Amino acid sequence: MITNISSIMIFVNNQQESLRFWVEKLDFKVIKDVILDLKVRWIQLAPPNSPVTSIILYPKSLISVRESKPLPVVIFETNDIEMTLKQMKNKGVNLSHESLKSELGVYVMFRDNEDNEYIMIEHIEKK
Numbered sequence: 001m002i003t004n005i006s007s008i009m010i011f012v013n014n015q016q017e018s019l020r021f022w023v024e025k026l027d028f029k030v031i032k033d034v035i036l037d038l039k040v041r042w043i044q045l046a047p048p049n050s051p052v053t054s055i056i057l058y059p060k061s062l063i064s065v066r067e068s069k070p071l072p073v074v075i076f077e078t079n080d081i082e083m084t085l086k087q088m089k090n091k092g093v094n095l096s097h098e099s100l101k102s103e104l105g106v107y108v109m110f111r112d113n114e115d116n117e118y119i120m121i122e123h124i125e126k127k
Contacts, residue, residue: 001084004052006077006121007044011060018057019043028055034103042104052077074118081106081122 012018022028028045031054036042039062046054056075078084081099085108089095096109096117105123112118 001087002076002078002120004077005074006052006123007054007056007075009056009058009073009075011063012057013060015041015043015057015059019045022055022057032104036103076118076120078120078122081108081120084120 010018019030019033022045023030027048029048030043031046032042032044034042041059043057044054045057085095085099088110094111096111099106099108101107101124103124105121107119107121109117109119
């Protein structure tokens with residue numbers, strides 16, 4: 001089952017300037033700032049007392065890479081992605097692909113009835 005909204009993407013022209021704005025002007029805290037590959041810097045921020053929901057500062061320059069399709073902007077979270085995927089498939093939810101692994105966790109993209117795409121993730125805890 002989906003447990004909460006994990007993150008919402010904000011598309012920015014300059015990640016470093018946007019990071020400075022959210023941290024210095026709005027007192028957001030940095031949750032993650034990692035390079036996923038040579039092109040993608042994943043910057044995840046949250047308000048100081050927010051237990052769950054965060055924002056992702058994603059570079060606008062990479063949007064056109066996906067054939068002009070809008071990227072998912074809402075990221076849902078689950079504690080058990082395989083069980084959640086099974087439930088979603090049984091209810092006829094259209095999955096964009098099977099689950100994939102990254103440094104951030106195991107994730108999948110799914111579509112709603114109007115073909116909007118969303119991400120669902122099960123975070124991997126680093127030990």
